[in-house]
Amino acid sequence: MNGEINRVVHGFAGAHTLHATDIQALAAILDAPEPMTPGRLRRHLGLTSGAVTACVDRLERAGHVRRVRESADRRVVHLHYVPEAREAARRYFRPLADAAVAARAHFDDGELAVVARFLAALNEELSHVASDDR
Numbered sequence: 001m002n003g004e005i006n007r008v009v010h011g012f013a014g015a016h017t018l019h020a021t022d023i024q025a026l027a028a029i030l031d032a033p034e035p036m037t038p039g040r041l042r043r044h045l046g047l048t049s050g051a052v053t054a055c056v057d058r059l060e061r062a063g064h065v066r067r068v069r070e071s072a073d074r075r076v077v078h079l080h081y082v083p084e085a086r087e088a089a090r091r092y093f094r095p096l097a098d099a100a101v102a103a104r105a106h107f108d109d110g111e112l113a114v115v116a117r118f119l120a121a122l123n124e125e126l127s128h129v130a131s132d133d134r
Contacts (some may be wrong), residue, residue, distance in 0.1 A: 005096065012092050016062055020043065025055050026064060026081065026089065034080035035068075064089075 009023050029036045037078045037121060042052040059065040064085040070076035104112065 003041065010077065010094055012089070015092075016063060016064070018058060018064075019055070021047070021051075022055055022058055022064075025052075025059060029065060029079050029081050030089075035080070038077060042080065071119070 006020075010020060012018075013020055013023050024045055025041055028041055032040070036054050038049070041056070042049055045052065045055075047055070056065065058066070060067065062085075063082055065079050065081055068078045068080055071077060076116060107115070
């Protein structure tokens with residue numbers, strides 16, 4: 001599953017001359033409950049400030065995001081997904097959502113509850129592996 005999703009993500013990245021990290025940044029900006037800032041994006045992606053600046057520069061040049069200064073505090077920059085780019089991403093990734101709906105139709109609520117429990121437990125276990133110093 002992860003490999004197939006990555007294949008689609010890399011296809012989108014390649015079609016838009018972006019890096020895979022740029023796609024992660026776009027998803028974070030889109031899913032953020034409040035306006036995303038470069039600092040929060042840096043922490044979310046685990047990148048250096050220079051790497052986030054380069055990422056945001058690429059996304060801005062490609063027409064996916066725009067930087068907007070907060071009116072109350074001009075030092076604060078919010079990252080906004082450009083509406084046309086958001087729609088293009090939705091069209092591109094719609095087949096992933098459709099595939100999830102189609103796969104879900106093969107299972108009843110009880111089976112889905114077990115799958116959800118398993119995935120939650122797996123994510124929890126993986127979070128410990130990722131945080132170990134190696």
